[in-house]
Amino acid sequence: MIGIVIVSHSNKISTGIVELCKEMVRDDIKIISAGGTRDGKLGTDATLIMEAIEEANSGDGVAILVDIGSSIMSSEIAVEMLPEDMRKNTIILNAPIVEGSLAAAIQACISNDLEDIKRAGMEAKYMDKVES
Template sequence: MIGIVVVSHSNKISTGIVELCKEMARDDIKIISAGGTRDGRLGTDATLIMEVIEEANSGDGVVILADMGSSIMSSEMAIEMLPEKIREKTIILDAPIVEGSLAAAIQVCISNDLEDITRAGTEAKYMNKVSS
């Protein structure tokens, strides 16, 4: 199963997104929070993100959704620290963190194809929230 990692500067935000996705998709999907720092502060931690990627990995691939700025940079650093076998199947999605995570989680329930899940997550940035 494709794993999903949600990276935010705030553990409360990433944990809340994971909770929402499990409620809206399925509870048994591999979606894991990597928010905040190990000591509970706001920020990001590349080593923590790397460990969460390894936990989310089942061999099929991992997609990462991150909030902004250093969460992207820390995710890139985490990917660089991974063994090549995991690194080559780990992707950071260019997507809004909430909508992209939810779209990816739902797509995981439909298809275990990394390309399909990547497409669903990135297309979430084009969703209309309000009709004109």
Template sequence: MVGIVVVSHSKNLAQEIINFSMEMAQSDIKVINAGGTDDGRFGTDATKIMDAIQQSDDKDGVLILVDLGSAIMSAEMAIDFLDEDLKKRVLIADAPIVEGCISAVSQASIGASLEEVKNAAEQARNYSKK
């Protein structure tokens, strides 16, 4: 099953996004919080993200959702640290973090492929709110 990593500058925000998204899950999936820094500050940490990727990997791939620009840079750096085999199975979604995570969790929990999970997350950009 595809794993998901949530990278926010806030550990608490990432956890709440995960909690909310898991309400939509149809089965148990690995959704790992890689928000904030190890010492509890706001920010992102490539090593923390790399560890989260490794924890969430189930050989079907890992999708990373990010909140702001520097989170993308940290996620890309984390991917660079991975071994070549895992690196091939990790994607970063260009998606809104809340709606994208809900969509990704829903798709991953029914056994969708990594590309399908990424596409679902990215399609969340198009959801109208009114």
């Protein structure tokens, strides 16, 4: 199974997104929160993110969804810290964190293909929420 890591500057946000995703998908999908800093403050922590990637990884790959700014940079650093075999199957999605996380989690139940999950997460950018 493809694992999913949610990275936000706020642990409350990333934990809430994980909770929302788990309402939509099977329990066997690993969706891990990596929000905030280790001491519970706002911010990001590359080591915390790396540990979340390792926890989410079952050998098939990991998709990371981020909010803004340093969450992207910290996720990139975390990926670089991984062993090569994990690094090549870990991607950061260019997707909205809430909608992209939901789409990626649902797709992970349907397909064990990292490219399918990437596409689903990224397509969430174009989801109409209300009629124009």
